[in-house]
Amino acid sequence: MAIYYYLYDMAPGEIPEIYKGTSADPAVFLTAAEQTLGKEYSTIKNFLFFLGVPFEWLVYFFILVFGVSKKFEEWSKQTVRFSVGQTAIYLFYLSLLTFLLAFPLQYISYHFSRVYRISAQTFPQWMKNELIDFWVSYVLMFVLVFVLYALIKRFKKKWWLAAWALFVPFTVFMMYVQPVLIDPLYNDFYPLKNKQLETKILNLADKANIPADHVYEVNKSKETNALNAYVTGIGGNARIVLWDTTLKKLNEEEVLFVMAHEMAHYVKKHIYIGIGSYLAFAFFGFWLAAKWMERWVRKYGKQLHIKELSQLRTLPLFLLVISMMAFASSPFSNAISRFEEKQADAYAIEMTRDKEAAISAFQKLAREGLSEVKPPALVKIFRYGHPAMAERIYMMETYPLEVKEGKRKEERSGASAQKSRD
Template sequence: MQAQTSWRKKFAVAFIIYAAAIGLYLAAATIHPIPEAYRGTAADPATFLDPAKYRQSLLYSAQRNWIFFISYPWEWAVYLYLLFSRKGAAWQSRLEQSPKLRKFTLPLFVLLLQGFVFLCFLPLRVLSYMLSRTNGISTQGWGSWLQDRAVDFGVNYVLIVIVASVAFLIMRKGGRWWLKLWLLSIPFTLFMMYIQPVVIDPLYNQFNRLSDPQLEAKILSLADKAHIPAERVYEVDMSEKTNALNAYVSGIGGSLRIVLWDTTLQRLNEPEILLIMAHEMGHYVKHHLEWSAIGAVGSSFVLLWAGSFAIRRLLKRYGDDWGIRRLHEPAALPAVLLLISVLTFVSLPVSNAVSRQAEHAADIYAFQLIGSKEGAVTMYQKLAESSLSEMNPPLLVKLFRSTHPSLMDRILYAQDAP
């Protein structure tokens, strides 16, 4: 009990200091977000946003970033509480002692675990949703928002049960279980990439053929020029949920989809839409989807290899304190998820840097495919305005959050590129 109280106090103090430091850092970054050399240019939001909206974008970006940075230690605190309080071990013990529930120990344990984590994370999710609503980004009602969270819960539950069942089975057999799991993760990763656009995405939104036949013909003409085997363009009804703009190409093989949000159709003109679609096609042509799969497979190798050593050391040091007897039992899941979360957070600067390079390459390809930069600057400005995005994020945000080059950099490149 004394050990539990000690780690809780230390973690709480560290969390408060960290949250305050991040808040001060983000607040300071809003004072002069645009370098002096670019003030008054098209890359300066003060030139295309009114003063009130500009201040709103700075505050909203800082708030979103603060929630992001505290969400990871918040998650770690939840898992540490389950471990040091032995709640996970108690759940497993009760399920195993029940003759009727013993056979369903793993799926029921995952349900308890996921439900507990969901409730602990609910305050942050609600705060994020309310900020989005009050700032005019989200148009989604409470009922629809809760429905999406329920779908999240269900999809994640099924995946965790499947992955944990297979992992525990392999771990019981011993040997280099992490290598066997990695080999199995390869077809699983490809399978998930295939079903994402045709099975999972439709659980959240309705996809229809593009409502503008003439625009679809022009987009498909671009796709043909880029040697992309597409027969239709999909339009997804996002205006019921958001005012933000987006478009993407996803899937592999027969599940390939070119998708436009209806908000993009409503807010962008034709040259801007064709440019944003050419950018997304650039990901296909440059084989970024395949490289993404290779990256996922490679990162899972590193994660499993490093994780196998780390989890053994953790259980050797804290296994008795946590009430965990073996790695391949449900009570060990919080420790595994804690480790995955920490390793994921640490790896974000690397994965984001790779993503930014891919996005820049797609920008270059889009200009080449279209043969013009017409609409690029106004498109980036509208993207910033629609979601109140920051044009030049502070360094830590770039490292840990930015999967794309900053909108400031993209505008400057569009103006200077040949």
């Protein structure tokens, strides 16, 4: 109720005075109807997010308290004798139950994305992706859970450290194989069809000393009307990917700016910084999870029918603790991400030297995705890994390119004079 009141009544609807009349002012590049639709859609999505997070916690909590997890473990032991089979069966029951309980909120989110014409998916297409998500998550979770509980049995006190030590190579491995094994399950990826544009993008990559042979295009128009591009993977499997919607709705100069932005993530090692930050958070996460779970089992183990931490029935407790810590740490991870995005924006405008293309690209991204140009503070803190669109557009408009060009001329003149004296 508090979140509803905050989003619908308390959150300011006015943009800061500094943006008014500039290219960052929604009134400049959006119609009144587009502004209204963007505000409505963003508020609904934000409310569903803040509703969904505590709902997930309650699901795990009630599965523990009402003995559902205990019953799942008993059924798995009655079915097979081997621990690997018991883990697979228990996890299937738990995954299916949580999937079904979360399905209404997932469907509501899909419904509104269709109503506001962000999603282009039919219900069967959307359901297909939901089922792919379920099975991909199930397989990955099975590997993680089986290893985790084997470590808890083997290392009574330091299992969290052993789990983190194995989590490091697993994370790196997943980042490496995701572009070639997981992403293609959802969409078709292929080298950019427009070879003239690809040549220009690869010239940018060469200018940035990026060893790239291809830019990849992905068929997203069958799913969404929004625009996007991203960098994924590491090492030899790193890819720069453009949605086909981006290619259709942005002109060549705008696409080149977007590509320069994505190249900045590679040049500035943001992917590796992100992995390092994620693993650092995971270290403290595993440690805190171990401490809290041990305390819960000591204090409430009898009521929850839990004798020791190594029992599979404690998994909802582990997932509950991890989910709560992930939410609590999201303001920090989002702040790091927003800083990196600002760096990438600055790098892109320095590389392309095209303010007009940068501004129009961001305006189109906001229009097509019904983005909230200036989100409420709590939404930005907990949800935004990118700066708000108004901030990005205003930064492009006020970025001191001319000043920097002047400085470069002075530096070149100074260097030439010094060379002549030498």
